[in-house]
Every structure is written in C-alpha cells, then in structure tokens.
Amino acid sequence: NRTAAVIGLGQFGFELAKSLALAGLEVIAIDNDETKVRDIAEFVAFAVQTDASDPKSMAEAGVAEADLGIVAIGEMEPNILAVMVLKELGLGEILAKAITPMHGQILRQLGASKVIEPEREIAQRLAKQLAHPNVLEFVELSDEFSLAEVPALEWMVGKTLVEMNLRSKFGVSVIGIRRHADPHGLVLNPLAGDKIEAKDALVLLGREKDITKLV
Amino acid sequence: NRTAAVIGLGQFGFELAKSLALAGLEVIAIDNDETKVRDIAEFVAFAVQTDASDPKSMAEAGVAEADLGIVAIGEMEPNILAVMVLKELGLGEILAKAITPMHGQILRQLGASKVIEPEREIAQRLAKQLAHPNVLEFVELSDEFSLAEVPALEWMVGKTLVEMNLRSKFGVSVIGIRRHADPHGLVLNPLAGDKIEAKDALVLLGREKDITKLV
Ligand SMILES: Nc1ncnc2c1ncn2[C@@H]1O[C@H](COP(=O)(O)OP(=O)(O)OP(=O)(O)O)[C@@H](O)[C@H]1O
Numbered sequence: 001n002r003t004a005a006v007i008g009l010g011q012f013g014f015e016l017a018k019s020l021a022l023a024g025l026e027v028i029a030i031d032n033d034e035t036k037v038r039d040i041a042e043f044v045a046f047a048v049q050t051d052a053s054d055p056k057s058m059a060e061a062g063v064a065e066a067d068l069g070i071v072a073i074g075e076m077e078p079n080i081l082a083v084m085v086l087k088e089l090g091l092g093e094i095l096a097k098a099i100t101p102m103h104g105q106i107l108r109q110l111g112a113s114k115v116i117e118p119e120r121e122i123a124q125r126l127a128k129q130l131a132h133p134n135v136l137e138f139v140e141l142s143d144e145f146s147l148a149e150v151p152a153l154e155w156m157v158g159k160t161l162v163e164m165n166l167r168s169k170f171g172v173s174v175i176g177i178r179r180h181a182d183p184h185g186l187v188l189n190p191l192a193g194d195k196i197e198a199k200d201a202l203v204l205l206g207r208e209k210d211i212t213k214l215v
Numbered sequence: 216n217r218t219a220a221v222i223g224l225g226q227f228g229f230e231l232a233k234s235l236a237l238a239g240l241e242v243i244a245i246d247n248d249e250t251k252v253r254d255i256a257e258f259v260a261f262a263v264q265t266d267a268s269d270p271k272s273m274a275e276a277g278v279a280e281a282d283l284g285i286v287a288i289g290e291m292e293p294n295i296l297a298v299m300v301l302k303e304l305g306l307g308e309i310l311a312k313a314i315t316p317m318h319g320q321i322l323r324q325l326g327a328s329k330v331i332e333p334e335r336e337i338a339q340r341l342a343k344q345l346a347h348p349n350v351l352e353f354v355e356l357s358d359e360f361s362l363a364e365v366p367a368l369e370w371m372v373g374k375t376l377v378e379m380n381l382r383s384k385f386g387v388s389v390i391g392i393r394r395h396a397d398p399h400g401l402v403l404n405p406l407a408g409d410k411i412e413a414k415d416a417l418v419l420l421g422r423e424k425d426i427t428k429l430v
C-alpha cells in the first residue's frame with residue numbers, strides 16, 4: 001500500500017489528500033494551520049500540524065516513510081523549501097504545484113518529477129470543451145487523438161454503423177454508443193450492424209479536426 | 216464565430232481567455248487591474264479595464280454581445296455580483312468559478328449553467344493518476360468507463376490481440392496500440408491479428424476495476 005505525503009491543505013491539497021485516501025493510499029496530510037489539520041483528520045491516516053520547511057519536524061511526522069510527496073503550498077518560498085525538505089528526506093517521487101511558469105522551472109531543476117498548474121490545466125480543458133459546443137464531452141488523449149461524445153445527428157438516426165462508415169468518410173471511429181433507452185449504459189465496441197436510434201449519443205475517437213468536421 | 220466574455224484574469228481566467236482565443240472564439244477579456252488587461256491584450260480581440268460589478272461599464276465594454284460569459288474572479292462578493300451583471304446583460308450561458316461548495320450552490324441558484332472548481336477537479340484527476348502508477352495515462356470517461364494507456368506487460372509481448380482476448384478475460388477493450396517504433400503514432404482500432412511488440416503501449420477502454428485487475 002503506497003504512502004503519500006500531501007503538504008499544504010488549500011483547496012487543491014485538501015481535495016488531493018481526501019481523494020488519495022479514498023483511492024486506497026495511506027495519506028500523511030501536513031499543514032501549519034491547525035484548523036486545516038483538524039478538518040482533514042477524519043479522511044486520512046495521519047494529519048500533522050507542522051512547518052513543512054523544517055526537516056526535523058517533517059521527519060518526526062513520518063514523512064520520510066512516504067513513497068511520494070505532493071507539495072500543494074500556494075506561496076513560492078515555503079513551497080520551494082518544502083520540496084527541498086522532501087528531497088532531503090529521500091522521497092522517491094516529488095510533485096509540486098507551481099504558482100508561475102518560472103516557479104515551475106525552478107521546481108523541475110530542483111528535482112520535482114512533475115509540476116502541476118491546476119488553474120491553467122483546467123482553463124485549457126474548459127476552453128476545448130467550450131470550443132466544441134455540440135460535443136457533450138471532449139477529452140484530449142494526446143496531441144493527436146481526442147475522444148468526444150456527441151449526440152446522434154439527424155442523418156445518423158436509423159442507420160447502422162457500417163452504413164454510416166464514419167471511419168472512411170471522416171477518419172473517426174465509433175468506440176461506444178450511449179443508448180437513450182439506457183442512460184447509464186455505454187455499449188462499448190459496438191458492432192457494424194448496430195443501428196443508431198434518436199437521442200443516442202456516439203463516443204468517437206479520432207483527431208480533433210476530424211471530429212469537428214463531423215459535428 | 217462565438218463571442219466569450221472572460222471576467223477576471225487570474226491564473227485561471229488569463230489562461231482561459233488565451234486558450235479560447237486560440238480555439239477561434241472572439242474573446243472580450245475583463246479585469247479591473249490595468250496590468251492584467253495590458254498583459255492579455257495581445258492575445259484577445261478586446262481587453263477592457265472595468266469593474267465587473269458595474270452593469271453600465273460592462274455594457275459599454277461590449278459584454279452584452281457575448282454568447283457566453285465566464286466569471287473567473289477569486290473573491291466571492293465581486294464574483295457573485297459579476298454573475299448577476301452577466302444575467303442582467305442577457306448572456307445565454309454563464310459559467311463561474313466557485314470558491315467553496317456553498318458558493319457553488321449560490322451560483323447555481325442564481326443561474327450559472329456550470330460551476331467550476333479548478334483546484335478540486337485537478338486534485339481528483341491527479342489522485343486517479345497517482346492511484347494507478349502502472350498506467351501512463353488515465354482518463355475517466357464517465358462514472359463507469361475509463362481509458363488507460365498501459366505499457367505492454369511481459370506476457371503480452373509476441374501475442375496477437377485475439378490470442379490475448381482481453382475482452383472475455385478482463386472485460387477490457389484494446390482501442391489503440393502505441394507502437395514503440397513510432398512514438399507519435401497511435402494505431403486506432405487495431406485488428407485481431409495485430410501483434411504486440413516489446414515496449415508498445417496499449418490504449419484500453421473499460422471499467423476502472425477491470426483495467427486495474429489487468430495491470
Ligand atoms: N511552511 C508551511 N508549512 C506547512 N503548510 C504551509 C506552509 N506555508 C503554507 N502552508 C499551507 O499551505 C496551504 C495552501 O497554501 P495557500 O492557501 O497559500 O495556497 P493556494 O494556492 O491559495 O491554495 P489552493 O488554491 O489550493 O486553495 C495553506 O493551508 C497553508 O496553511
């Protein structure tokens with residue numbers, strides 16, 4: 001069972017500590033604010049009030065035993081100091097929230113394996129979603145491929161997948177059909193003979209521009 | 216061409232304004248801080264310094280013409296006031312960043328079509344990723360289905376998809392293969408006879424617990 005130390009319990013750190021514990025990891029939650037430590041206590045294995053820039057008290061809090069550490073402090077100086085403390089304590093994997101791109105560069109140079117910029121990441125995902133208003137759900141899998149759930153267009157209703165032939169016409173694959181009759185069910189890997197009904201939704205896989213051409 | 220008004224240019228709002236403009240929308244960026252308005256100006260159609268809680272100056276800034284508005288102010292009072300101003304100006308779709316869950320409830324009751332909590336959303340996604348360390352990329356498509364990119368396990372190398380038969384053994388579908396020989400290429404909808412080579416990665420679709428069982 002992996003142990004994660006979450007340093008800093010702001011909106012991001014608090015939710016991360018809670019979610020990691022829910023996912024089955026043993027979580028040590030650290031903050032120098034007593035109220036936050038008390039609030040997280042019921043959700044995690046260990047909640048300790050301490051200054052994250054102090055290696056001695058961090059070691060006493062058991063942080064050296066963690067496999068991975070995530071620094072979620074929102075001020076640059078204590079954030080950088082906390083990363084250095086985690087390095088000193090020998091943690092295998094250190095992630096840290098960057099407050100600016102320059103801060104992110106500093107963290108990487110200091111050895112953070114991954115730098116997180118929550119606001120910027122969500123902004124980019126939301127922009128993609130807003131740029132595709134006809135798409136119910138839009139996920140970028142890689143620079144090249146995206147997944148999109150789109151409501152069945154009028155011309156699709158009553159046609160089978162092989163009749164629609166989206167792959168040769170648009171270069172887009174239908175990897176799932178969400179049946180209107182069964183809103184929680186997603187039919188994965190539908191068959192060539194499956195017919196689209198009104199109000200069904202199709203889960204498409206393909207390049208963003210090809211999906212956009214289709215809708 | 217849709218017009219979006221982005222109100223508040225903190226980390227989230229600034230990146231959102233930039234990304235929406237990149238995606239081809241006409242963006243009106245609003246902030247009462249002159250420096251931020253100057254910084255965003257090169258990226259968007261219109262950058263206007265004004266108090267977002269003042270309907271008159273917001274109308275003068277052209278915000279009434281926007282199809283959608285996103286309030287990205289980080290303080291509850293001006294955030295709520297800005298949402299009310301966008302409603303008054305008749306915008307069709309209003310999104311807003313919520314600072315606390317209670318604030319989110321208030322925004323929904325006031326008519327925000329969608330409430331965003333960037334830090335909490337990224338924390339939940341990161342927790343999923345950290346909980347699946349053997350998975351290169353983990354995306355939750357819905358409550359039920361997830362997508363995961365996993366490095367080919369030893370027992371898979373040299374086998375064809377039909378030989379591995381992941382669907383009947385694990386309930387998981389292989390919707391893509393990322394060939395080691397071609398790192399930017401993702402082979403979508405691989406064929407039953409496709410063989411897995413060492414260091415390939417498989418893109419799997421299935422329930423989270425089934426994917427986890429496999430890796
Ligand atoms: N030296 C420190 N040791 C331990 N905790 C610290 C230290 N400095 C700051 N913190 C804690 O880090 C937490 C997050 O910091 P802060 O609130 O500045 O970040 P934030 O970016 O506003 O957070 P979020 O956006 O996640 O809400 C706070 O709860 C704060 O008490």
Ligand SMILES: Nc1ncnc2c1ncn2[C@@H]1O[C@H](COP(=O)(O)OP(=O)(O)OP(=O)(O)O)[C@@H](O)[C@H]1O
Nearest residue numbers: 223224225226227246247248266267288289290293
């Ligand atoms: N009444 C107002 N009218 C216009 N802009 C405003 C108003 N009040 C605040 N803002 C702007 O909203 C922006 C974002 O607010 P703030 O920095 O408090 O949020 P934040 O949550 O810390 O942002 P982020 O997390 O996105 O960096 C600031 O640039 C601020 O100048």
